[in-house]
Structure formats: structure tokens, C-alpha cells
Amino acid sequence: MAEQIKRKTLDQRAQMSDLERLRHSCAHVMATAVMRLWPDTKLDVGPPTEEGFYYDFDATHRFVPEDFEKIEAEMAKVVAEKQLFQKHVMSRDEALKKIRAMNQPLKEIRLADIPQDEEISFYQNGDFVDLCAGPHIDDTAKVRAFKLLSIAGTYFKGDARNPQLQRLYGTAFPSEKELRIHLTALEEAKKRDHRKLGKELKLFSITPLVGGGLPLLLPKGGVIRRELERFIDEKLDARGYDRVFSPHIGDIQLYKTSGHYPYYKDSMYEPVHIDKDEYLLKPMNCPMHIQMYDSEPRSYRDLPLRLAEFGTVYRYEQSGELNGLTRVRGFTQDDGHIFCTPDQLRDEIKDCIRLVTEVLDVFKLPYQTRVSLSDPKNADKYAGGRELWDRAEAALQEVVDELDIPSTLGVGEAAFYGPKLDFMIKDALGRSWQLCTIQVDYSLPERFNLEYVGSDGQKHRPVMIHRAVFGSIERFMAVLIEHFAGAFPVWLAPEQVRLLPISNDQVAYAEELARQLRAAKIRVTVDHKADKISGKVRNAQLQKVPYMLVVGAKEAADQTVSVRARQHGDQGATPFAVFLERLSREIASRALPS
RNA sequence: GCCGCCUUAGCUCAACGGUAGAGCAACUGAUUUGUAAUCAGUAGGUUGUCGGUUCAAAUCCGACAGGCGGCUCCA
Numbered sequence: 321m322a323e324q325i326k327r328k329t330l331d332q333r334a335q336m337s338d339l340e341r342l343r344h345s346c347a348h349v350m351a352t353a354v355m356r357l358w359p360d361t362k363l364d365v366g367p368p369t370e371e372g373f374y375y376d377f378d379a380t381h382r383f384v385p386e387d388f389e390k391i392e393a394e395m396a397k398v399v400a401e402k403q404l405f406q407k408h409v410m411s412r413d414e415a416l417k418k419i420r421a422m423n424q425p426l427k428e429i430r431l432a433d434i435p436q437d438e439e440i441s442f443y444q445n446g447d448f449v450d451l452c453a454g455p456h457i458d459d460t461a462k463v464r465a466f467k468l469l470s471i472a473g474t475y476f477k478g479d480a481r482n483p484q485l486q487r488l489y490g491t492a493f494p495s496e497k498e499l500r501i502h503l504t505a506l507e508e509a510k511k512r513d514h515r516k517l518g519k520e521l522k523l524f525s526i527t528p529l530v531g532g533g534l535p536l537l538l539p540k541g542g543v544i545r546r547e548l549e550r551f552i553d554e555k556l557d558a559r560g561y562d563r564v565f566s567p568h569i570g571d572i573q574l575y576k577t578s579g580h581y582p583y584y585k586d587s588m589y590e591p592v593h594i595d596k597d598e599y600l601l602k603p604m605n606c607p608m609h610i611q612m613y614d615s616e617p618r619s620y621r622d623l624p625l626r627l628a629e630f631g632t633v634y635r636y637e638q639s640g641e642l643n644g645l646t647r648v649r650g651f652t653q654d655d656g657h658i659f660c661t662p663d664q665l666r667d668e669i670k671d672c673i674r675l676v677t678e679v680l681d682v683f684k685l686p687y688q689t690r691v692s693l694s695d696p697k698n699a700d701k702y703a704g705g706r707e708l709w710d711r712a713e714a715a716l717q718e719v720v721d722e723l724d725i726p727s728t729l730g731v732g733e734a735a736f737y738g739p740k741l742d743f744m745i746k747d748a749l750g751r752s753w754q755l756c757t758i759q760v761d762y763s764l765p766e767r768f769n770l771e772y773v774g775s776d777g778q779k780h781r782p783v784m785i786h787r788a789v790f791g792s793i794e795r796f797m798a799v800l801i802e803h804f805a806g807a808f809p810v811w812l813a814p815e816q817v818r819l820l821p822i823s824n825d826q827v828a829y830a831e832e833l834a835r836q837l838r839a840a841k842i843r844v845t846v847d848h849k850a851d852k853i854s855g856k857v858r859n860a861q862l863q864k865v866p867y868m869l870v871v872g873a874k875e876a877a878d879q880t881v882s883v884r885a886r887q888h889g890d891q892g893a894t895p896f897a898v899f900l901e902r903l904s905r906e907i908a909s910r911a912l913p914s
Numbered sequence: 915g916c917c918g919c920c921u922u923a924g925c926u927c928a929a930c931g932g933u934a935g936a937g938c939a940a941c942u943g944a945u946u947u948g949u950a951a952u953c954a955g956u957a958g959g960u961u962g963u964c965g966g967u968u969c970a971a972a973u974c975c976g977a978c979a980g981g982c983g984g985c986u987c988c989a
Contacts, residue, residue, distance in 0.1 A: 374984095385919075472984030473917025480986060484917050487984070515982095519925085528962095528980055587988080633989085638915050641987080651989065755989070792989040823946040850945070851952075858950035872948060882949075890949055 336368070336455055339494070343368035345405060345456045346395075346463045346492035347375045352403075352448040353394035354379070354488070363450060364426045364476065364485055371502075372491025376474055378426060383486050388468040391488075395466065402461035403445040407454060415440045419451060426476065426485075427451045465499035466492035514801035515644040521806050521814070521863065523797075524645060533642040533649030535794060540814035543843065544797055547812050549630060551682075551910070552654050552789060555675060561626040561656060566608035568632060572598040578607040579703045579767055583736045587635045605631035606786055609657040610768050613782075618772040623782065624660035624668055630793070631655045645798035646753070652793045658785040659770070665783050669719045669741075669758060672787045676743055676756045679789050682910055685745050685803060688752075689725055691717060692740040695732030703737050704763030712760040713739045735786075737763040747799045755791035755799065760784075804913070807864045807886060810903070811910045817844040817903070818865045819881075820856040822872035829876040833869070833896060840904060857884065866913070867903065887913055 336344070347366030350373075354361055358381045366375030377383075410418070412431070419427045431451060434440060443452045445460055457463070468490040476482035493499040510516070518524045523541035530536060537545055556563075572591050575581045581588075584603055591598035602608065609627045618625070632652045641647050658668050680687055693713050694702050702709065716739050720727055727741070734740055743756035761784040764770075771779045790796035800808070810816050817837055819830040830846045837844040847856045853870060860868045870882035874893070881899055883891040 382918075470983055471918060474985045475916080478985065480916065484985080486917075489984085532980080635988080637988085638986085640915065640917095640985085643982095647988080653989065753989085757989080788989075790989090795989055820949080821946095822948055825946075850947090852945095852947050853949060854947090855951050856949085861950055868949080870949060874948090884949055 338457075340368040341455055341457050342463065342494060343373040343492045344454075345460070346466050346490065347373040348405070348443065348445060348448065348450060348452070348456070349395050349398050349460055349463050349466075350391065350468070350488060350490060351375050351377075351450065352398050352445060352460075353391050355448060356394055357390060362426050363424055365430065366450075372469065372489060374487050374489045376476075376485040376487045378476075378483070378485050383471045383488060385471065392466075392468055395463075398446065399460050399463050401446060402459050403448075404459045405454075405456035406444045407456075408442045408444060409439055410442070412440055415442070415451065418442065418449075422449065424451075463492060464494065465496040466490055467499060467503065512802045512805045513644075514646075514798040517801050517806040518644065523801065523814075526644075531649070532639060533637055533647065535645055535648060541797070543814040544800070544808070544812050545793060548790065548793060548796070549654075552679070555679065555789075556626075556628050556656070559626070559671065559675065561628040564609065564612055564627050564629050566602075566605060566612075566629060566631060568602060568634075569599040570602050570608060572600050574607045574611070575600055575603075577767060578610070578764060579737065580604065580607065583701075583703070589634060589636055601634040602631075603633050603635050605629055605633065605653065605655045606657055606764065606784075607768075609655075610764060610770065610784075613657075613659050613770060614768060618659075618770075618782070620661055620772055620774045620780075623772060624658050624664050626656065626658045628654070628656040645794040645801075648792075648794055651795065653788050654790045654793060656787050658787070659765075659782045660785070661772070661774070661780065662783055665715050665760070665785070666719050666722075668785055669716065669760065670723065672758045672785060673719070673723060673725065673741065675787075676758065676789050680743070680745070680756070682912075683800065683803065684912060685799070687743045687745045687756075689720075689727040690730045690733065690742045690744060691720055691727050692730040692733030692735075692742050694734045694739065698732060701732075701736060702734065704766065708762040708766070709739070712762050716741060716758075716760050735759050735761075737761045738786075745799060747802050753791075753795060753799055755796055756789050757787065757791060759786040761786060807913060808866075809910065809912050810866045811907045813864070813866050814843065815845055815863065815865045816842050816907070817867045817869060818856075818860045818863075819844065819846045820853060820860065820868055820870045821846070821848075822853055822870065825873065826871045826876050830869075830871050833871070833881065836896075837900065840900060842900075842903065842907070861886065869899070 358379055362378035364376035415431055442449050443456055470489045472487045473484050474487040476485055522538050524535045524537050526535050588603050589601050591600050630652050634650045637647055637649050660668050694709055738759050738761035740757050740759040742754050744752045745755050746752050765782050765784055770782050772782055774780045819834055821827050821830045834844045834846050866886045868884040875881055879896055880893045881896050882893050885891055
């Protein structure tokens, strides 16, 4: 979102797609309507976004959703008037005069922000004039299908010290049909919302008495988390990781030594006082793992040392930012720290990348990668000398190039201690989440004076890699819930099989099958209720149970089950042993729903 | 944290100045059923909390809490 308010270069503007032009023009049409209805409104900016457009206003009128109809009706008039979008280029002085004559103080500030060498232009449609670099479509009549969606507060230039403006969000498409499809997709997305599904499927709960941003994983959510942990554990065991555990609080000195304290102060909670010392709820695990490295003298023969932990960390989030499982105040990282020699660094990075891609592939989660580098203009944001950074950034970039991973560059996106390779995962709602991350760090080993004895008998400094695959298990679960719309692959499904006896006469048979399934470590329940079979099927479908086994007199007589698959309906009768064999294979292979 | 909106039974919602109602879920009973809702009954609410206006407040006003949509930041 932040990028959208950053100044676009004129080049970028020229490349604006037809759809973006349309939406930007629609924002002007909306502003035109707002100015007609509330003429004393002050204008800020109105760019297109990925989903539509918005326009920010400073208005004495408080916008309410009931205004939408009125504004949309006025917009329809502007469209019907077929006003031409006309560009007027003028000098800075002329522009300033014009803006003052229009009494648009925010625009005056916006004008001052335009670089000296850049052309200054206004766009006019009908009576509406707006300082704007464009580009626009030809005329307002081409704005055909639009809808206003929401009202939001926003700070002028996104800075909390500035006054707050009112933002109206809307969307526009070339045709009514596309608009309808988009609005339907929004409705569908709402049904996938992990907060809604989390409640319906009894996965997690957040209560005011425990506190905001501190989710409780209910038994069914607990199953998913445990399966995810087991999955990662298998991957790590195969790669020679050691499993460690560290406490939830640590001496403030630890975080002062690591350098986290000054950089992370705003995200940490007030210290806890114990005896004469101050302790912090840990905001990250790495300093603890560093202390583990440093618990004994290390030889190059010990390296790489790979320490992994599901470590719960606590970070302050503003109350207005909390959101289900995606933004919380305590979360668990599947954290790992690799200590290695500089020679081993590239191979270790490669192995981390393979680990991440292997895991993401199991879920078929779409992702993009970003090489997140430091911002040279902001040197004080980073710890450690420039030469360390250059080495770290070079190593990361080399591996990315060597593996030919398509990636974008994120200047200024680095952690304070080193550059990162971030994996941005796109969820079913089209939002992008940074989950997996691989970070190269020469800085913390230096701060903690870490050493190992090399084959030359001399002391050397190890390099560190910080890496997390899920990132935050809570956030990863949220993404999975939405990705699968609650219909998890069998290996993750809290309830894998539900037995549905046709009548009471088959309950004993169902219980016997359930016993055998449990013995095979399959999560199973028997529906004893007095419902008709159709009612039982419905309930199981609503809870998104992957397999329903209907058992009646016939099945009980010949040791079969009638298999109903969540996605595919009635599959007919199968010998129970065959079903169990097939199911076990499906679970072991962590297959996706077919 | 800030701006706006919202908060009625476990869930989804109705009542919109005259002291609260439905469906589903729960519980009880009957039914024993063949692939997305069997029937009947019972119970369930100081209408988020506190305060104000009024003869009378779920309804109007205010404060607080929680939720939702955004803003800044991030896993």
C-alpha cells in the first residue's frame, strides 16, 4: 500500500495500464461529484490501486455509507455529461496562483513536493480542475461501471503527525459484467476470511479477557498447528538441524548486546523487573540461539551448526492493527539459525531456499521472491559496517542469480542486521504476505564476538543465517485457512473421517471401524445423532470433513464402507481395508485435495 | 494509537420511544432413516458496560470496552 502513495516517476505514469487510467479517471469523476455536493471540500490525491481507486478529502461533511448512493448518482450525471479530460501544463508560479484561487491548501503542499524538473499539469473535466500528472482516459463517458466501497480515515501523506483526511474507496471496470464479477469475488473472499472460518470450524478464538492479539488455538486449530510442526520437523531432521528450546523472557542486556534494543524498542513491551534486573519478553529468538552457539568453544569441524526452535515471540502492535491470526501480539516462529564459515555460506543459503520452496510446493502456494537490500540513503537504520553489508548482499545476490530465482529488488527492505531473501505469498484474497525469509548476517556474530577455531588453528568469525519457513505459524495458518477455504488436505484436516451409521443398528460396526482407524492414527468421529443420513452428510460437509463413511446394513454385512468424498460426493462401496490403505497413503504423501 | 462504522440468545438476524422475537445450534422425547436439514417439546437475553434524557430506552445522547474498514509498521 505504501508504494501507492510514493511519487510515481513520469515514466511509470506513462506506463499506466488502460485499467489504471480508467480507475484514476473514475477517482476524478468521484471527486467531481463530491465537490458538487460539498463545495467546500479540500482535495488531496486520488490514485488507482490494485483493486480500484480512492480519493482523499478534507471535508467538513462526515462521509457515511448512506452518502454512496448520492455520490454515485452524481457521478452518473458527470459520466452522462461526457466531459473531456483536458490537460493544462503551466509554470510553477501559474500553478501556485491557480491553486490559491481554487482555495485548495493540500494541493499547494502537493505542488511543493513535485520535483523542480518535473512538468506541472492540471487536468480539467467540466468545472472540475485538479493538479494531476495524469494520465487520463479521453472523457468521463468512458467510465461505465463503478461502485463506491468504503470510507476510511487516513493521515495526510500517511504520517500520523499530519491531520487526518477521509478516504473514499471505490472500484471501476471497463464493463458492468467485469464489475459484477469483481464484486462477486469480494463476496466469495469474505466467506474465506480466516476469522469467520476460524469460528465456524472451531479452530481458534480470541477473547477480550485473554487479550487482543493473543489467540487461543482450540483443539481443531491445535491439530493443524501440530501437523505443521511435525511436517517442518521432518524436513529439518533430514537436513541436520538440532532442536533447541529457549525461555520467553531474557535479560535486557542480551538485547542491548544484540543491538535489537534501540532498533526494536517501539515493538517491545516494558521490561519485567526481577530482583534487581530488567527482563524483556523476547521479541526474537536469535540472541538466545547465539548464546547457545557461544556455550562452548567451537571448531570449524562443528560447523555448520543449525539450531531450530518453534519460538514464541512477543511484539507490540497498535490495537487498531490487530487482525485475527495475521496480526497478533504473541506468535510462534519456526525459527532457525545457521552458524557457518564464510565458505559454507552459499551452500547453506541454497539449502534454505530449497527448504522453503519444498514446503511451499506442498501447499501449492503461489509466491514471489524479493531480495531485500539496505537503503544506502538511510545508513543509520542498519547495524554493522558497510563492508560487512556489501559482503552479505553480494553473497545473497550471487546465490539468487546462480539458482536463477525470479525475484524483485527491495531497496530499504533489509533487516537492521542484514539483507534478506523474502518470499511473498499471495493468499486467496489477493493480499501478499511476507512469511518465509532467509537473512544473511555478519553483524550479530561480530556484536557477540562469536568465534570458531579454523583448520589453521586461528580464531575466525562465523557467519549467521536467520531463516523461517512459515515465518509466523499463526499467520501461516491464517493464509492456509483462506487458501483452502477451510477444506484442508486430509493430512491437515482436524477431523479426517466421520462415520455415518444409517441407523442405530450400525453404530457398533461404526465404532469398531473407528477403533481401527484410531489405531492407524487417523482422526475420526462417529455421528450417533438421530438425524437422517442426509442430515448427517450435511453436517459433515459443513464441517468440511474430507471423508464421510456411510455404513448401513449392507456395509456391516460385508465389511465395506460407502465412501463419500468432501469434494466429489458418493464414491460407492469399498472394502474397509482398501479404504484404510488408500487413506493412509494419501495422508503420508501429504496430498492436496484433488 | 488515530479516523469512521458496528455491537440484540452459542450463530445468523427481527423488533427502531410503550419494558424482546424467529431460524439454526443446545437439551428432552418420538422416529431408525441410504448421501447437503425427520418431527415435537424445553431451556436460553439486566439488548457490550457505565452514565444521562424521558412518565417510559434495545431504540435518543455521552463515556468506556470489544469488533470491523483504513492509516504507519511488520512475521
